[in-house]
Amino acid sequence: MRISARGRYALAATISMATRYDTGDNITVISLSESLGISKIYLEQVFSLLKKAEVVSSQKGAQGGYRLARPPQDISAFEVLWATDLSLFEEVGDTVKDHAPGIEAAMRISVFDAVDSAVKTTLSGVSLKTLADEMKKHRKDQGYMFFI
Amino acid sequence: MRISARGRYALAATISMATRYDTGDNITVISLSESLGISKIYLEQVFSLLKKAEVVSSQKGAQGGYRLARPPQDISAFEVLWATDLSLFEEVGDTVKDHAPGIEAAMRISVFDAVDSAVKTTLSGVSLKTLADEMKKHRKDQGYMFFI
């Protein structure tokens, strides 16, 4: 499955924000861009989309920045990608002329809609909290990676 | 979900072939392109991919054409799209630098791999036979669309 860089950046950034959610601090785009190794200017555009979708809220000015609009367990990967990855949720256009009645409907019902539904269900079942926890399991400096 | 025209053409063409599978006849690209309303030259390229993936077999020369390589109930939508739709099955590249240990792994495990798996399961569960049957239910000239 192709997932755009924009969507992946959004996911990485919001996961990172989820780990710092309880502090209540604003998080700046530049700090995220540095810790993730992503272009700051591009990440700004990603956050513009996340704000429009009400995944994050913002505060302008000095000491400003972004915060998750809701607790991490209430934000799903679906919301983040929906806001940022266009091709993932693009409408499938018509394929054939109506010389072939029924083919269009069959494809739509049994394939396209079925896939869309499966993807949506999968993404909706994963929260930023889940992802942040999963992330902690995989950091290399966690401490329970040792040898006897 | 974005699904490329190439993949949709492949699906439409193989569904159409499935309805004529029992005759054993070769089916020409030009007849399919006309009945589906698709460019013949482009459809040829699609069939080149389907043949490489052994979804169809071919015979050259006069009275030649293509046939499904196996019975329609043994060919899944997954196979057809796998052969023709690149972006659907594209590998997701790395997103973040390793300044952020664990984020990459969390996204991959809980999101990308999960979605890929859901899509594959869904598509594998739909055969060309299923699609051909579904198609027949939806043709407008079926006869059980009447008014009292």
Next chain:
DNA sequence: CTAATACCTAGTGAATCGGTATGCAAAGAA
């Protein structure tokens, strides 16, 4: 005031997509 920050709009090079053009290769028909 000043510095830090979000926010807005336009542009750009590369890649991809959908499609065309052209011709060769093979196999059956005449």
Next chain:
DNA sequence: TTCTTTGCATACCGATTCACTAGGTATTAG
């Protein structure tokens, strides 16, 4: 054999999208 029908291969093209850059404006804490 020769002709016609079909598959097969390659190169090319215009439009669109993608990832990203550039350069500004607006707002707010200190």
